[in-house]
Amino acid sequence: MAHIGWRERLGLWRSLLMYYGIPGRQSRMRRCYGQFIRSGDLCFEIGAHVGNRVLAWRTLGAKVVAVEPQPLLMQTLRNRYGQDPGVTLVEEALGAEPGEATLFISTRTPTVTTLSRDWISQVQQDPSFQSVQWDRDVTVPVTTLDALIEAHGEPRFCKIDVEGFELAVLQGLSRPIAALSFEYIPASIGTALGCIERLEALSHYEYNLAPGETHRLSFERWLAPGEMARVLESTREGSGDVYARRLTPAR
Numbered sequence: 082m083a084h085i086g087w088r089e090r091l092g093l094w095r096s097l098l099m100y101y102g103i104p105g106r107q108s109r110m111r112r113c114y115g116q117f118i119r120s121g122d123l124c125f126e127i128g129a130h131v132g133n134r135v136l137a138w139r140t141l142g143a144k145v146v147a148v149e150p151q152p153l154l155m156q157t158l159r160n161r162y163g164q165d166p167g168v169t170l171v172e173e174a175l176g177a178e179p180g181e182a183t184l185f186i187s188t189r190t191p192t193v194t195t196l197s198r199d200w201i202s203q204v205q206q207d208p209s210f211q212s213v214q215w216d217r218d219v220t221v222p223v224t225t226l227d228a229l230i231e232a233h234g235e236p237r238f239c240k241i242d243v244e245g246f247e248l249a250v251l252q253g254l255s256r257p258i259a260a261l262s263f264e265y266i267p268a269s270i271g272t273a274l275g276c277i278e279r280l281e282a283l284s285h286y287e288y289n290l291a292p293g294e295t296h297r298l299s300f301e302r303w304l305a306p307g308e309m310a311r312v313l314e315s316t317r318e319g320s321g322d323v324y325a326r327r328l329t330p331a332r
Contacts, residue, residue: 089153089188101131101133101136106133106294106296107133107136107137107140109295109296109297110133110134110137110296111137111140111141112296113291113296113297113298114134114137114138114141114238114296115141116298117237117238117259117260117324117326118138118141118143118237118238119141119142119143119237120141120142120143121142121143121144122142122143122144122236122237122238123143123144123145123146123233123234123235123236123237124138124143124144124145124146124236124237124238124239124240125145125146125148125226125229125233125236125238125239125240126138126145126146126147126148126240127148127175127226127239127240127241127242127243127250128148128149128240128241128242128243128244129147129148129149129154129158129170130149130154130191130192130242131154131157131158131161132147132157132158132161132162134240135147135158135161135162135168139162139165139167139168143167143237143238144167144168144169145167145168145169146168146169146171146229146233146236147162147168147169147170147171148171148173148174148175148229149170149171149172150172150173150174150184150221150222151184151186151191151194152172152219153191154191155170155172158170169233171224171229173221173222173223173224174196174221174222174223174224174243174246175223175224175225175226175229175241175243175246175249175250175253176196176223176224176225176246176249176250176252176253177225177249177250177252177253178223178225178253179222179223179224179225179228180222180223181220181221181222181223182196182220182221182223183196183218183219183220183221184196184218184219184220184221185198185201185215185217185218186215186216186217186218186219187213187214187215187216188216188217189213189214189216190213192244193210193213193215193244194215194244195215195243195244195245195246196223196243196244196245196246196249197244197245197246197249199245200244200245200246200269200272201215201245203245203268203269204245204266204268204269206268207266207267207268210268224253225253225254226239226250226251226253226254227253227254227255227256228253230254230256235256235258236258236259237258237259237260238259238260238261238262239258239260239261239262240261240262240322241261241262241263241264242262242263242264242322243264244264245266245269245272247263247264247272247273247276248272248275248276248279250263251263251276251279251280252279254279254283255283256283257280257283257284257327258327259326259327260324260325260326260327261280261324261325262322262323262324262325263276263322263323263325264320264321264322264323265290265313265316265320265321265322265323266320267316267317267318267319267320270313270314270316273313273323274310274313274314276323277306277309277310277323277325280306280325281306284327284328285327285328286306286325286326286327286328287303287304287305287325287326287328288303288304288305288306288308288309288323288324288325289303289304289309289323289324290309290312290313290321290322290323290324291321291322291324292319292320292321293319293320293321295321298324303326309323
């Protein structure tokens with residue numbers, strides 16, 4: 082692997098401390114994802130980063146396909162999970178169609194690395210992003226959710242956290258899946274609203290959300306798509322994940 086500079090090392094260690102070093106985070110994740118995942122289920126982790134969800138899902142007994150295009154983060158994933166037969170690592174990005182794309186990397190804050198120039202422009206209007214720099218770019222291969230399903234099977238749960246490229250990922254999916262999550266952020270809320278529209282074009286879903294890294298669902302009653310859209314439109318700060326579970330035909 083190429084020489085790792087101090088910025089990359091700092092960014093990696095910040096991510097490792099953030100996602101592995103906070104007491105109680107893994108137990109909260111297991112409680113949250115245990116609502117969707119059972120032992121033996123297949124799960125997709127799109128935007129695996131340093132793999133803390135991989136750890137939680139493996140503890141629940143799931144098989145995991147972890148997708149991460151950042152070379153340094155993929156090396157970290159290989160070091161941690163490369164010998165686990167229940168984890169498949171895919172060093173690619175996901176999008177609406179296969180090909181190649183430019184990945185804009187923030188070496189000091191790799192959690193906000195993205196394929197979307199528009200997303201960068203949008204979030205730079207948010208004061209919390211004022212100090213963020215996207216100081217490196219690389220060309221990465223792009224595949225689709227459909228291709229991933231064809232290669233590995235249909236997931237019981239799919240987490241999508243790709244910094245503004247969530248809708249493009251869902252545009253590469255032509256069949257409904259049982260349950261999934263996708264990130265929302267107020268500065269780019271149109272992306273999350275587009276994800277709801279895309280899911281509803283595939284099937285009928287109900288929705289919930291978990292703010293930040295709480296891994297706690299906010300609503301006791303799951304919301305209809307229009308209700309969730311109104312909640313997102315009224316959100317002014319903070320980010321988190323929208324959860325969607327497919328309604329069965331009987332319902």
